[in-house]
Amino acid sequence: MLSIKFGLSPSDNEYIVQIIFIKFAKLIATESIESPKAYLVQMAKNQALDTIRSHKRRTMLLKFANFSSNTDESDVYNSERILSAQQRLEIIEQVMQSMPDRRREFFRLSRYECLSNVEVARRTGVSEAAVRKSLAVALLEIKRAIDQKTADSE
């Protein structure tokens, strides 16, 4: 269904299905869901859209890759990484714990539920511009924390 609707590759589909089932399994343990089927479909849709956005970003950045120092196509994102993926996730976690409740909620809706900014704004009752601003701050906070850690470990 996903590949027909969104034009994703089979490996992407497997990735999405795997992710939503992991998320869903955790979710049913914590809250009650009225219509599991509708919920799964919506989740798959959100995740697929998010994957597409991510793909678009990578494709676009590849066009600019020759301007930057690294030209290895498979490594668009992983330029000169000092911290391991695990360390980076730990930092993201720490930063998230220290966020004010509202920003953490925006971040959760955007990153965990993969909702668009418009949808996050609709669910929380604030303007889309406010959501964007808040998420931009969240992103910067994480980036600075990672930079700090990288500088410390050098």
Add this chain to the structure above:
Amino acid sequence: MKKTDTNHKSDGLINEKPNITRLQEIENIAAEWFLLIDSDDCSEADKLHFLTWLDESPDHVEAYQALASIWDEASSLPLELFTRANNESEQNEARVVTEQTTRQQYSLKSWRMRFAQWWQPYYSVAFASLFLLAFLLSQFYISTDQDEYSYSTAIAEVRAVTLADGSMVTLGADSNMNYVETASSRTATLIKGQAFFDIRKRFNKNNEKIPFFVNIKDAQVEVVGTQFDVKLLPSRSFISVIEGQVNVSSSDNSISLNKDQRAIISDTGLLQKTDISAIDGTGSWRAGYFSYTDAPLAEIIDDIQRYHTGRITISSKALEHQRITTSFTVANIPDMVAMLEVALPIRVEIKKNGRILILPKNK
């Protein structure tokens, strides 16, 4: 100032500090772009401008890449991390707000720089509006001592929202609510429809409880931390308590409600206290389940109407006051109305467009 991006040693030797600020400024702009580009209200002109910006410097591309990478990584975090409650966060709030204002200034400065650089007719219009937007946003952040939110639902839409203080509100269909939060008070105003409140206790700096108020058209409900339901119908309003205690005051009177008690406020402001029958299942509407004990037909229809798109009309006053005990789910509203034919002396006509007519039974 934090030390950032140690990968840029090339020009770091000359003068480290301004270089760091420059990279942070680039990051600030990159973050703004990052959130805008994925947005639905990003125009073609914005996209074009963004690509031009990326093209300007490899540093721009790198900053954008770094943020994109974090963004993707964050989506694979486990749920527990997102939901863990954190009491420290409020203390951090003040600090974060100042930080935000500082960042805002950074980005304003850089926008101004850019504004001067791109003094071309086409860009000037776009920049003027962006500048204005940034200015308005900075105003918004400076005056954060009061946060205001508005929530509304469509017909048949039930939505759970988490308020800024962590309290949970389930908003019934066709409902409208505002919420204002300051350092010393929390106030929700239910304008229309129904809402179920699960209020979290909050304390101010002096460790005093911050009250939570729910305003409705002719009464005010004061709570500290509890679960209760507020429903507005054209003729009457209901406040039903599931847990804890609330105080209700109207122009007429002031009463306190405990668990399993309900206040009914008439349109003249008259306040009445009743016990809730166990069958009524206060708050069960959140799961799409409705239940009534000896309720007037008009009241049930007013409730259902918010979940049904076609207009439901009761043709005579006498029928409106017919009392009935019933329960049904949101999925079978037309069936439920049709079933009323058996219980009451009525005839039900369901039109193709969803319109429902309730008429007296023909002799």
